[in-house]
Amino acid sequence: MTPAAPFGPAEFQLVLLRRMADHQPGLVEDALRTLGATPTVMREANKRWQARAHAGRGPGELDRYRAALGEPEARRPIPGLPAGHQAWVWPVPLWPELRFTVCAGPGRAVWSRTLTRAPGAPVPELRTAADLLPWRCTIDEVYTASRDARAREQVSPALTRLDFTLPDDSTCAAEFAWGLLQRLLPPVKG
Secondary structure: OOOOOOOOHHHHHHHHHHHHOOOOHHHHHHHHHHHOOOHHHHHHHHHHHHHHHOOOOOOOHHHHHHHHHOOOOEEEEOOOOOOOOEEEEEEOOOOOOEEEEEEEOHHHOEEEEEEEEOOOOOOOOOOOHHHOOOOOOEHHHHHHHOOOOEEEEEEEOOEEEEEEEOOOOOEEEEEEEOOEEEEEEOOOOO
16 A cells, blocks of 8 residues: 555554454454455554544544545434534444444534444343453443443543443453454452
8 A cells, every 4th residue: 555545444444453453363364354454454554544643734533534434324413412413424344233433523523433333233132241252242332231331441542441240240341442342351359
């Protein structure tokens, strides 16, 4: 890829995978084969994305997503928030049951960017820690299944650590990249 090469949905999926490669290298290798890409191509796509994100002059964050992913499949108001807050939703071919969702407020200020379950796609049942498999559930689904989920820390806009209790009373902690479960962590004692 050259700097002038187009940056579209295929390249954006590589950016998502780059963040996940530190946690699930085997799953990422499989995904790269599916996409016909190499680790070098993945790193180059991420480097180009980061250069765009940190460019002094350039489109705002929401416009960067739109430039890479095209027009969203849906734009909808976010329940419980004032007018002007919208969720912009794009399909992700690598994960057809998921959508890349960007939540933005007035003035197009982005405050969340995460993978979410596609409307109508089956939602995994999350009752025990054994149900928490990498790449099988989203952070939103864990929040819904848990009675006390709380973010431990937001490592970066794309990486979140969460502590929670599942319906079987097991105390868990997990790490999510782009809102997709990557791995379980030792729970915080307290």
